[in-house]
Amino acid sequence: MCLGIPGRIVAITDAGSKLGMVDVCGVRRQINLACVIDEDHPLESCVGDWVLIHVGFAMSRINEEEAALTLELLKQLGEAQNELDALRRVEH
């Protein structure tokens, strides 16, 4: 929950609520993008961005190299699988 996980924004799904779809190692999930947009970088320009995701919220824009390094770190810490399992989880 504190380390987060990198993912890539593949679509804007709900502009009103600032939601978008991310791809995290092949797992897709809708997340909130409110913290990575501003006047200079509006919602529409987010598709293709790599972001660091904490509990369903994109918290920082990162570059592809940083994304790869962070993912490798999470794997080595044994945290990547937990995070991916959590991302897949849906309660009804």
Next chain:
Amino acid sequence: MRFTDEFRDPDKARTLVGEIARLAAPLAAMRERPLQIMEVCGGHTHTIFRYGLKSMLPQDSIEFVHGPGCPVCVLPMGRVDDCVALARDPHIILTTFGDAMRVPGSQGSLLQAKADGADVRMVYSPLDALQLARAHPEREVVFFALGFETTMPSTALTVLQARREGIRNFSLFCNHITIVPTLKALLDSADLRLDGFIGPGHVSMVIGNRPYDFIAKAYGKPLVVAGFEPLDLLQSLWMVIKQLAEGRCEIENQYTRIVPEDGNQQALAALTEVFELREFFEWRGLGSIDHSGVRMRREFAAFDAERKFAVPNLAVADPKSCQCGEVLKGLIKPQQCKVFGTACTPDKPLGALMVSSEGACAAYYQYGRIDVKDRQPRAQGVS
């Protein structure tokens, strides 16, 4: 030393370790003890152990003190008991992060409450809890919110979304905490001898670097905000020690690729709108610390489980045999605790620091195991 395959730039790692050793030796000799550097964040503790950074550094001149920056670890038992009480209400669906499920309360954990029939659900995000509230309008969905500023914006934004949609059956049991007052409390404690800090990366991503200024100005200690890779940590440690060697104390940022000087404005705006400081908050192992927790502002009372439901507000003392507090202050090492690895293990945690992989005790257990040299002196002195 295993510099080869574990570091993405082994040469740089080797150079940093050499420089750290060179600068630290005279400083430690002057103090007649190792330099004590606190890594505040539990994520950093995990990296330090996973990569064996401690054993790469000269132990007679550098000592890591593992700080209180694991929100799961510092959650007091009374708050877990409150949560279990809420979960037992048949109208309530209690939701929380996986990490929080295993935290022991005095009456067991949320996982045990779930096994006993309470409706407790593990969610990835507070947004999933909100979705449950939409799907179950006849039930009350309570999200057990915890974490530092890293996760605070996510719960604030979820509450703002719930208000926009007019959702009435969603609320937070707010246990968010803030690290800066706790660092101040640690710095004020008489028995602490810290020489400097490695500052948290992702809390700083939200709050920026300025909130730490008082550490340099009023307490004369250096702090370097650090990333989570082993190389980030070595570089940050080198930056702290270089400051000490040059007689400087400043707030520096090693993690500039993620941490903006002024933090994340959107995140700060959301958390300022929803939350306000509590007068005090209880920390497991550290006791009550002024202004170290946040609650929801009065305007959000309809989304505040503490105002909406009869929360018992239980105060439960930490288990007597548990020495998490002393570990958190850096007075003893995890393996010097009486119950470490015996009554308290990651499978059956007694103290909070054993619960999460970011807790110092769980990290020692998993990677360090028992260093006989460290354990003996303490074992003799304890009754």
